Amino acid sequence: MTGPVSPRGGRAGAAARRGQAGTGGWLVYLVILAAVVAVLGWLWTGGAQAAKGGTLALAGVMSAAALARLALPESRVGLLASRKRLTDVVTLAALATGLLAAGLLLPVPL
Numbered sequence: 001m002t003g004p005v006s007p008r009g010g011r012a013g014a015a016a017r018r019g020q021a022g023t024g025g026w027l028v029y030l031v032i033l034a035a036v037v038a039v040l041g042w043l044w045t046g047g048a049q050a051a052k053g054g055t056l057a058l059a060g061v062m063s064a065a066a067l068a069r070l071a072l073p074e075s076r077v078g079l080l081a082s083r084k085r086l087t088d089v090v091t092l093a094a095l096a097t098g099l100l101a102a103g104l105l106l107p108v109p110l
Contacts, residue, residue: 028068029078035061048109055103062096 039061043054069080069088082088 024076025078027078028072028076029080032061032065032068032080035064052103052106052108055099055106059096059099059103062092062099066092066096 036058039054039057042057043050046054065080066089069077069085069092074081074085080088083091
């Protein structure tokens with residue numbers, strides 16, 4: 001029978017280190033979250049006229065999140081790191097691409 005896994009090794013160790021990220025790990029996440037909330041507020045108050053600009057802005061925020069997840073180490077991305085790096089980046093980039101396509105292709109209401 002094997003003993004418990006060391007907190008510095010394996011998957012449990014990575015999760016423990018990610019949980020101890022400190023303020024630096026939360027900062028990127030909070031900036032992205034604040035940007036998303038600001039864009040959603042803009043969409044909410046702007047109505048149909050803000051739909052195109054808000055969708056493009058949200059695509060930009062998701063692109064920034066994907067770039068942050070790609071460029072920063074695990075200890076600095078906080079809750080943006082929910083899966084493996086490649087999976088997170090591809091998911092955020094796909095969301096950004098879909099929002100960009102919707103923002104550019106959908107007609108602007110008059």
